[in-house]
Amino acid sequence: MKPIRAIRNMFIRNGALVISSRVKKKFKWHGSLRLYLFVLFLLLGTIPINFMHRILTTSLLDQQLQSRMNDIQYQVNTLSQQILKAGYLDDPGNTVINAELSQLSDIYDGRVLVVDKTFRIIKDTYNADEGKTLIAEEVISCFKGQTKRVYNDVCQYVMISMPVYDTEAKNVLGAIVVTTSTKMEEGTITAINRKMQVLESMVVFIVFVISLVLASVLVRPFRKIENAIYQASEGDMELIEAEDYLETKRIAEAYNKTLTRLNTLDQSRQEFVSNVSHELKTPITSIRVLADSLMTMEDAPVELYREFMSDISDEIDRESSIIEDLLTMVRLDKSNTELQVKQVNINELLELILKRLTPIAEKRDIELTLESFRPVIADIDEVKLTLALSNLVENAIKYNREEGWVRVTLNADHKFLYVKVQDNGVGIPEDAQQRIFERFYRVDKARSRETGGTGLGLAITKSIIQLHHGAIKVYSKQDEGTTFTVRIPLIYIA
Numbered sequence: 001m002k003p004i005r006a007i008r009n010m011f012i013r014n015g016a017l018v019i020s021s022r023v024k025k026k027f028k029w030h031g032s033l034r035l036y037l038f039v040l041f042l043l044l045g046t047i048p049i050n051f052m053h054r055i056l057t058t059s060l061l062d063q064q065l066q067s068r069m070n071d072i073q074y075q076v077n078t079l080s081q082q083i084l085k086a087g088y089l090d091d092p093g094n095t096v097i098n099a100e101l102s103q104l105s106d107i108y109d110g111r112v113l114v115v116d117k118t119f120r121i122i123k124d125t126y127n128a129d130e131g132k133t134l135i136a137e138e139v140i141s142c143f144k145g146q147t148k149r150v151y152n153d154v155c156q157y158v159m160i161s162m163p164v165y166d167t168e169a170k171n172v173l174g175a176i177v178v179t180t181s182t183k184m185e186e187g188t189i190t191a192i193n194r195k196m197q198v199l200e201s202m203v204v205f206i207v208f209v210i211s212l213v214l215a216s217v218l219v220r221p222f223r224k225i226e227n228a229i230y231q232a233s234e235g236d237m238e239l240i241e242a243e244d245y246l247e248t249k250r251i252a253e254a255y256n257k258t259l260t261r262l263n264t265l266d267q268s269r270q271e272f273v274s275n276v277s278h279e280l281k282t283p284i285t286s287i288r289v290l291a292d293s294l295m296t297m298e299d300a301p302v303e304l305y306r307e308f309m310s311d312i313s314d315e316i317d318r319e320s321s322i323i324e325d326l327l328t329m330v331r332l333d334k335s336n337t338e339l340q341v342k343q344v345n346i347n348e349l350l351e352l353i354l355k356r357l358t359p360i361a362e363k364r365d366i367e368l369t370l371e372s373f374r375p376v377i378a379d380i381d382e383v384k385l386t387l388a389l390s391n392l393v394e395n396a397i398k399y400n401r402e403e404g405w406v407r408v409t410l411n412a413d414h415k416f417l418y419v420k421v422q423d424n425g426v427g428i429p430e431d432a433q434q435r436i437f438e439r440f441y442r443v444d445k446a447r448s449r450e451t452g453g454t455g456l457g458l459a460i461t462k463s464i465i466q467l468h469h470g471a472i473k474v475y476s477k478q479d480e481g482t483t484f485t486v487r488i489p490l491i492y493i494a
Helices: 033-086 095-107 137-143 183-218 220-233 246-296 302-333 346-363 382-398 445-451 457-467
Strands: 006-013 016-023 110-116 121-124 148-152 157-166 171-181 341-345 367-372 377-381 405-412 416-423 471-477 481-489
Touching (some): 033 095, 033 148, 033 157, 137 157, 183 220, 220 246, 246 302, 302 457, 346 367, 346 377, 346 382, 346 405, 346 416, 377 481, 382 405, 382 416, 457 471
Antiparallel strands (some): 110 121, 110 171, 341 377, 405 416, 416 481, 471 481
16 A cells, blocks of 8 residues: 555546546655644653753752762861870870871762871771871861862762861861761762663653654644644635634634635626627627628618717627627736836826816716816826726716716825715615725626626726835725725835
């Protein structure tokens, strides 16, 4: 069995045999959240154990050494008082004191040195350096009245040097130096350390297993979302529920919202295809009917020919308008769309737009006015912005009532220019105002066919305004009118 399984489904589509394969993806640890969680849990579980192990062994060794040095110091302190009473520093042949010193050396498996005030060693339990002079930092410190405790972890020994202090004369008469091995303590710690390492290894194994299970369990909701998205990529678009964590809940909500949006857009696109097919087909059908009628007529009057040819011309214009909108939308969709920016007098631009659209307004007896508060010069793409503003004014005329009015207002401040297109027409339903800038969306499909709309005009307008780094807003109330407000920077910054 191969690691990657393919589930092959065979079915008939449009009379042809189609084989679709769904490949189950193999999980990869590299760069995955599961790997990061596993490593995190493993470190959180093992580092404290290792840290505690080291602290415990170190503190245990220190405790044993301190206990041993305290015992030695107590014994030496007692012995120093006996040395003073026996006058041992002047007569080192005292058998009782020598026996005490030898016993101390045997108990702690170490070496004891007794030094007089001339720094001469008068007693060495190893019988190696008697009679020699010992000038060392520890001995000098003793004659200053200080007790020194030294631990050498490399050579594994401790050394304690204590002064032989005459309390009556209040001076130091000599020093006792005890050196003893710490191998016994080190060995005890080593044995404990081995046992703790075994225990630590068992704990690490348990933490390893728990971390692996936890990491798998915690990423399971994300795997669920991943599978849902993968299925959506193959056409199985279903909403998902992931209530496990707040993060997965938000991801699922965002995904569901996006999926709903895509479904809505796909539905609008299907409607658009149907509408555009009808729009493109209707002028061609009309042209064909008119042409066939002319061909079947013999000796038709010139006036009839002219009327039919005028109708054919209108249908061709209608067809061209639809195709031009489609091509414009495609051009604006390109990521590398560039504007031909130059300084333009916006007052004159609006005057030209209204002059061109005045005949359309006059046919429906609609009053078309322009109100300008100040001269406005801005950096724009004249052709594209003319198209955008023309769409707004033309829509205000088309979707207006007979004998209505359309007012265009121009204003500016130090940063932006503002164009407002206001009418008293049919208005836009509140539930449709959020969608009117969507491509292919039309509020009143029947009325749009009558006026020749394709549902692309406002989408084109918004795209052009956004290319200028501007914004467009709509305010409308059904049966009372609509107001579009456009804001565009006076200075274009690419």
